[in-house]
Amino acid sequence: MGMTITEKILSRHVDLDEVHPGMLINARVDIALGNDITAPIAIDAFRKAGGKKVFDREKVVLVADHFSPNKDIDSAEQCKLMRDFAHEQELTHYYDVGEAGVEHALLPEKGIVGPGDLVAGADSHTCTYGGLGAFATGVGSTDLAAAMMTGELWFKVPETMKFVYHGKRRPWVTGKDLILHTIGRIGVDGALYRAMEFTGETVRSLTMADRLTMANMAVEAGGKNGIFIPDEVTEAYCRERAERKYEFFTSDPDARYHSVIDIDVEKIELQVSFPHLPSNAKGISEVGSVRIDQSIIGSCTNGRIEDLRVAASILKGRHAAPGMRLIIIPATPGVYRQAMHEGLFDIFLDAGGVISLPTCGPCLGGYMGILAKGERSVATTNRNFVGRMGHPGSEVYLAGPAVAAATAVAGHLAGPEQL
Amino acid sequence: MKMRGRIWKFGDNIDTDAIIPARYLNIWDPQGLAAHCMEDADPEFMKKMRPGDILVGGENFGCGSSREHAPIAIKAAGIACVVAKSFARIFYRNSFDMGLPIFESPELWGLVENGAEIEVDADAGLIRIVGAAANPLKIPPFPPFMQELIADGGLMNHIAKGRTK
Ligand code: SF4
Numbered sequence: 003m004g005m006t007i008t009e010k011i012l013s014r015h016v017d018l019d020e021v022h023p024g025m026l027i028n029a030r031v032d033i034a035l036g037n038d039i040t041a042p043i044a045i046d047a048f049r050k051a052g053g054k055k056v057f058d059r060e061k062v063v064l065v066a067d068h069f070s071p072n073k074d075i076d077s078a079e080q081c082k083l084m085r086d087f088a089h090e091q092e093l094t095h096y097y098d099v100g101e102a103g104v105e106h107a108l109l110p111e112k113g114i115v116g117p118g119d120l121v122a123g124a125d126s127h128t129c130t131y132g133g134l135g136a137f138a139t140g141v142g143s144t145d146l147a148a149a150m151m152t153g154e155l156w157f158k159v160p161e162t163m164k165f166v167y168h169g170k171r172r173p174w175v176t177g178k179d180l181i182l183h184t185i186g187r188i189g190v191d192g193a194l195y196r197a198m199e200f201t202g203e204t205v206r207s208l209t210m211a212d213r214l215t216m217a218n219m220a221v222e223a224g225g226k227n228g229i230f231i232p233d234e235v236t237e238a239y240c241r242e243r244a245e246r247k248y249e250f251f252t253s254d255p256d257a258r259y260h261s262v263i264d265i266d267v268e269k270i271e272l273q274v275s276f277p278h279l280p281s282n283a284k285g286i287s288e289v290g291s292v293r294i295d296q297s298i299i300g301s302c303t304n305g306r307i308e309d310l311r312v313a314a315s316i317l318k319g320r321h322a323a324p325g326m327r328l329i330i331i332p333a334t335p336g337v338y339r340q341a342m343h344e345g346l347f348d349i350f351l352d353a354g355g356v357i358s359l360p361t362c363g364p365c366l367g368g369y370m371g372i373l374a375k376g377e378r379s380v381a382t383t384n385r386n387f388v389g390r391m392g393h394p395g396s397e398v399y400l401a402g403p404a405v406a407a408a409t410a411v412a413g414h415l416a417g418p419e420q421l
Numbered sequence: 422m423k424m425r426g427r428i429w430k431f432g433d434n435i436d437t438d439a440i441i442p443a444r445y446l447n448i449w450d451p452q453g454l455a456a457h458c459m460e461d462a463d464p465e466f467m468k469k470m471r472p473g474d475i476l477v478g479g480e481n482f483g484c485g486s487s488r489e490h491a492p493i494a495i496k497a498a499g500i501a502c503v504v505a506k507s508f509a510r511i512f513y514r515n516s517f518d519m520g521l522p523i524f525e526s527p528e529l530w531g532l533v534e535n536g537a538e539i540e541v542d543a544d545a546g547l548i549r550i551v552g553a554a555a556n557p558l559k560i561p562p563f564p565p566f567m568q569e570l571i572a573d574g575g576l577m578n579h580i581a582k583g584r585t586k
Contacts, residue, residue, distance in 0.1 A: 026566050039446045039488065039490075040487065040488065040489070042449055043449055043489055046449075047577050050577065051577040051578070051580065051581050068446070073447075077447040080447060080449065123487075124487055124489075125486075125487055126486045126487040126511055128487075140511050141487060142488075142489040142511060142514055142518055143489040143515075144489060144519050144575065144576050144577060145515075145576065147576075147577060148518075148576050148577065148580055151580065152580060156566070190434055190481060190484060191480055191484070191509070194481065194507065194509070194510065195510050221511075224484065224509060224510070226510055279434060366443040366446075366486070367438075367442065367443045367444050368443060368444075385436075385438070385486075387436045387438040387439065387485060388436075388438065388461050389439070389442050389461040390438050390443070394442075394461045394464075
């Protein structure tokens, strides 16, 4: 019987010819990832279990991105704990202020993760790397401790749902709109425990940035991982970046799927997910008049150079609406430098925006853009739960960079065509 | 494993931001986290609850971030166990890895009001609603690997045991 790409990557990492959905396996991990929130707990567990050395100092990756540069004393202590551990263990891939960016933008950019890898990260959006054709999934801190110690982790082989996208995209529509629409269709637990395989003719026209954005939000539908079949777009992206050998896997024609969902892309307009669930997605023509106080353009979902270019193309020669706080957060130092060289910073500053250092910042209600009671933010991030960006009485509207930029100008939810 | 306690009922999709808001993630001491347990779902929760109480959730309990701070806060608050219609996968993993008992029951939610008392018998795979006519509800047994994790006291102990064998 044929296997899906997810099953093949998993079977390769346990040295079995075949694995089937439901099997419990102990698989080798290529990369174990943690950040300044999840790593301290993992390091504590690692030490309590008698851990002395990590299984491979080149395969444990730690990134200070959530509360870094430190926002207060508690977060400074957390980051210090992680920094001391990284130095003690002589980790190759430890990223601190100056080199750090939002982890899921940083790892693909630097070629630390690649096609065919098995990545376990103590961060739910680890699923992002499925955009490259890797099996990548979020785990907890104790799992990270176990992976750091043994280089292996237990997994249940998931069933796979196949999403087939066909038809031409409308103007301005990006991967973010496709995934918000998809989650709106199946719900926040529509893919619970399952792999989401994104396929179809439309997918082949998507940039790597779009693919990473879509895989990033698989967890927002309850998915274990999101994955794309690698192709020439993947090859072009990885060729100059990858630091290890990578391998392309593909799904067999006779692979078994839990279900196959057909999506007509021509019908999909720019999307906005209303509070307080990513599945409350609406087309831009249905949003009505919603006054907005803040626009956040950044995060592991949409903080790449492609996203900033879309925003700049709309903001060029325009200004944010009175009272609007427009905050641009390039996701990595590399994106930051590129945007600066391309002259995007001038456009953002002329539009009345501010440019933040590369960090998670307000995405998780951390710092730099926290909302007061009753305030509303449009954001290119991935979650709009109660209190996600500040006061429990505030609201987050999820969208792609085109809507976030147009909304900043209009002062209410809008797409570029409404300006 | 048997637990008897008063229940606190929550709806569908209780996410990890509701269980422990990100603004407290600069804390990692369990008691410090417990002080804010369920704060954005019910700000008064920690004033009202007593150790030994049980959380009852709807679908997809614990969705959202991978933060282990969520099951840690629940456990440190003294919650005996969580019973939900279904759990989000990372929360499910984390709970077993760190030894917070959780049980899936699609029926219980619809049969109890806030404040009801229930008895969970993990070994027999049964939940009884105290004083109700409803028969005991069946809960599926844990898969054998999960039973091993619980018996060993979580994933790290399980690994330590395997290594010293
Ligand atoms: S940008 Fe937001 S979603 Fe992404 S890793 Fe940071 S906090 Fe998590």
